[in-house]
Amino acid sequence: MSGAHSSQTGVLGHDHVFLGDRHRRNEQRTWLVIALTTVTMVAEIAAGTFYGSMALVADGWHMSTHAAAMLIAALAYLFARRNANNRRFTFGTGKLGDLGGFASAITLALIALLIGWESLVRLANPIEISFPQAITVAVIGLVVNLACAWLLRDDHAHHHGHGHGHSHGHGHSHVHDHADHGHREHKTSRGRDNNLRAAYLHVLADALTSVLAIFALAVGSLNGWLWLDPLMGIVGALVIARWSLGLIRDTGGVLLDYAPEGEDLPEEIRAVIEANGDRIVDLHVWQLGPGHHGAIISLVSETPQSPSLYHRKLAQIRELSHVTIEVEPLAA
Structure with a gap:
């Protein structure tokens, strides 16, 4: 890379x-x-x-x-x-x-x-x-x-997320890519x-x-x-x-950034990222405010892609408002 x-x-x-x-x-x-x-x-x-x-x-x-x-x-x-x-x-x-x-x-x-x-x-x-x-x-x-x-x-269950991601890719050198940060509307009990x-x-x-x-x-x-x-x-x-x-x-x-029992956001993130064979080795998810969550994701891949690609995949999860992604090639 x-x-x-x-x-x-x-x-x-x-x-x-x-x-x-x-x-x-x-x-x-x-x-x-x-x-x-x-x-x-x-x-x-x-x-x-x-x-x-x-x-x-x-x-x-x-x-x-x-x-x-x-x-x-x-x-x-x-x-x-x-x-x-x-x-x-x-x-x-x-x-x-x-x-x-x-x-x-x-x-x-x-x-x-x-x-x-x-x-x-x-x-x-x-x-x-x-x-x-x-x-x-x-x-x-x-x-x-x-x-x-x-x-x-x-009486209102809709919340807006600010989708600004911080993506750090680690291959032979660093890759910094920040995705767009527009407003997204979503419906969730997490808000x-x-x-x-x-x-x-x-x-x-x-x-x-x-x-x-x-x-x-x-x-x-x-x-x-x-x-x-x-x-x-x-x-x-x-x-x-x-x-x-x-x-x-x-x-x-x-x-205290405690993930309550039944919180399925980490599983949603894993399902999106690991769908094509990539593997998450470290994941931190916490609440930033009503309807807003942050995530730090470290993953390994046989075919590492740009962090912005992973961020675009995660755009479907509307509660994620601040994402940092670290990509490493899978060791032989």
């Missing part, structure tokens, strides 16, 4: 923007949810103080914790977008959402712990409940949280936005506690069962804890 250096446009100036295709939309909706939650929080605290309702005041401050938690998601979106072209982030800022999601998951776990602890204390030391007032507050909270959940729903998912789980957790509270208060008011309300609190805490652990597992896996 003769040595050559590609002079294609953009070889040295390609970008590393690996944000989700709905990054700005998700950011705007997260800020909108924070505003809605904050307005409701202020209204509840003001009304509770004016009318002497501790239930309203308590729920208002409870909503403030979720607003603060969702602020993590909003700031992660903002920072990732503003620093998307910052060259100090050598693989872009696509993982900022997973970092924000991980922090939110920890916060969600702490909220579950606090709900569980308070429920246990209430179960051991029941207090008198103003059932009509408490049900009204729970219904208000449920309506607001359902509206927020609707805003944060992830899940964990930052949006974290914000969604926060409002879903609040909605769950409202539903359980309404049930417990309605039944409790009919039978005088003060213990049912804290019992439902414990049930809610367990469910929220389970959600938070799942989010910690998924976001932590992305941050």
Whole structure:
């Protein structure tokens, strides 16, 4: 193989923007949810103080914790977008959402712990409940949280990949070839936005506690069962804890470049590259951001081809946004 250096446009100036295709939309909706939650929080605290309702005041401050938690998601979106072209982030800022999601998951776990602890204390030391007032507050909270959940729903499964590959061919000399980097649209579950998912789980957790509270208060008011309300609190805490652990597992896996069980992208790459007898001897695949993956591929071949040829073959795998290929001749 003769040595050559590609002079294609953009070889040295390609970008590393690996944000989700709905990054700005998700950011705007997260800020909108924070505003809605904050307005409701202020209204509840003001009304509770004016009318002497501790239930309203308590729920208002409870909503403030979720607003603060969702602020993590909003700031992660903002920072990732503003620093998307910052060259100090050598693989872009696509993982900022997973970092924000991980922090939110920890916060969600702490909220579950606090709900569980308070429920246990209430179960051991029941207090008198103003059932009509408490049900009204729970219904208000449920309506607001359902509206927020609707805003944060992830209803779009299409993502754009930035197809810029870095190909290194090793024969008797180096071959550097950078393929085109155009936008590609694809549909994949690999493009899940964990930052949006974290914000969604926060409002879903609040909605769950409202539903359980309404049930417990309605039944409790009919039978005088003060213990049912804290019992439902414990049930809610367990469910929220389970959600938070799942989010910690998924976001932590992305941050540590862990390939989750059932991830078939490496097998797809092997199937494409090894279809004509070439053999992959080293393969690294990791997530760069929602819907974006990077890959480093080292292969041996009896008839080595230009790295750009292998890159064109991999173009059918739309999740691959950044590819480095090393080609070596198969030893006799």
